[in-house]
Amino acid sequence: MLSKKTKYGIKALTFLARQNSRKPVSIATISKSETISVKFLETILLTLKKNGILGSKKGMGGGYYLLKEPKDVPMTTVMRVLEGPIAMVPCVSLNYYEKCNDCPDEDKCAVHRLMIQIRDNSLKVFRNTTLEDLTN
Amino acid sequence: MLSKKTKYGIKALTFLARQNSRKPVSIATISKSETISVKFLETILLTLKKNGILGSKKGMGGGYYLLKEPKDVPMTTVMRVLEGPIAMVPCVSLNYYEKCNDCPDEDKCAVHRLMIQIRDNSLKVFRNTTLEDLTN
DNA sequence: TAATATCCTACTAACCCTATAGGGTATTAG
DNA sequence: CTAATACCCTATAGGGTTAGTAGGATATTA
Numbered sequence: 001m002l003s004k005k006t007k008y009g010i011k012a013l014t015f016l017a018r019q020n021s022r023k024p025v026s027i028a029t030i031s032k033s034e035t036i037s038v039k040f041l042e043t044i045l046l047t048l049k050k051n052g053i054l055g056s057k058k059g060m061g062g063g064y065y066l067l068k069e070p071k072d073v074p075m076t077t078v079m080r081v082l083e084g085p086i087a088m089v090p091c092v093s094l095n096y097y098e099k100c101n102d103c104p105d106e107d108k109c110a111v112h113r114l115m116i117q118i119r120d121n122s123l124k125v126f127r128n129t130t131l132e133d134l135t136n
Numbered sequence: 137m138l139s140k141k142t143k144y145g146i147k148a149l150t151f152l153a154r155q156n157s158r159k160p161v162s163i164a165t166i167s168k169s170e171t172i173s174v175k176f177l178e179t180i181l182l183t184l185k186k187n188g189i190l191g192s193k194k195g196m197g198g199g200y201y202l203l204k205e206p207k208d209v210p211m212t213t214v215m216r217v218l219e220g221p222i223a224m225v226p227c228v229s230l231n232y233y234e235k236c237n238d239c240p241d242e243d244k245c246a247v248h249r250l251m252i253q254i255r256d257n258s259l260k261v262f263r264n265t266t267l268e269d270l271t272n
Numbered sequence: 273t274a275a276t277a278t279c280c281t282a283c284t285a286a287c288c289c290t291a292t293a294g295g296g297t298a299t300t301a302g
Numbered sequence: 303c304t305a306a307t308a309c310c311c312t313a314t315a316g317g318g319t320t321a322g323t324a325g326g327a328t329a330t331t332a
Contacts, residue, residue: 002224004290007247014246026308035238040291046310059299060307075250088138102171110150110270111143114211117265121257134246140321162277176322182279195330196276
């Protein structure tokens with residue numbers, strides 16, 4: 001299941017990507033437009049900022065803005081920041097690999113081989129989709 | 137993330153699929169071979185039975201066995217029984233559809249359109265993979 | 273009748289997710 | 303200089319799910 005955090009995060013990013021200019025947009029504005037709790041959205045945008053996807057400006061006229069052009073933000077990056085690993089099991093994760101404590105031989109593990117296929121397909125989609133693609 | 141329940145379930149099913157005969161195999165036997173807690177495995181096999189994937193026999197020489205040939209058990213069925221919906225969000229689920237309370241127009245929702253692609257790719261893999269494929 | 277093995281429900285401890293609270297800090301306008 | 307705006311940051315609470323356990327009931331076989 002996709003977390004609300006990720007869902008809201010993607011919606012907010014898409015909203016920002018749709019803006020004509022890259023001027024800061026306040027949390028309140030995004031919150032209203034996308035029907036997301038202000039406080040919850042605040043924490044989400046903060047993690048997007050800490051992970052180099054958004055920039056911010058404080059004070060009057062401040063808000064959040066994209067650091068890159070929407071076409072240069074692949075969904076792999078967004079998903080990893082918000083949702084964590086793209087793989088369904090740690091033993092097939094590229095960025096967060098972890099060995100299973102059961103399972104002596106990964107190559108012979110049915111779950112392992114099945115989940116590699118799922119991971120590869122998901123990766124293909126996320127890699128080939130940018131924020132720009134989501135604005136249409 | 138794939139739940140342990142699903143992971144163990146798939147391993148147990150694969151173990152059963154690898155048997156030459158369709159004679160009952162006891163929980164204890166599967167438990168030892170796959171390093172899964174007996175009690176936990178018990179509940180998993182029970183749900184597989186209740187959902188028509190496994191049959192069982194009580195008493196001495198009893199155990200669980202596949203009701204169909206491995207090649208006739210697609211992973212879509214297994215995943216839905218153990219893990220639930222294949223889709224990452226209810227609004228793109230075929231079997232467990234649910235409308236989002238935010239989001240007035242699904243066709244215009246970025247998350248919706250992205251997750252349909254993920255669902256379609258996962259479905260393709262699960263549909264084209266049977267228990268037999270996992271035994272190799 | 274004793275041994276084997278599934279059946280079934282309930283329970284608990286741990287963990288994660290969602291959301292909120294409450295104050296701190298930087299910036300801008302007047 | 304001051305007030306208003308809006309982000310920054312940490313902590314926490316409540317609810318839900320997951321992983322695993324307990325303990326007895328029931329059916330089958332030898």
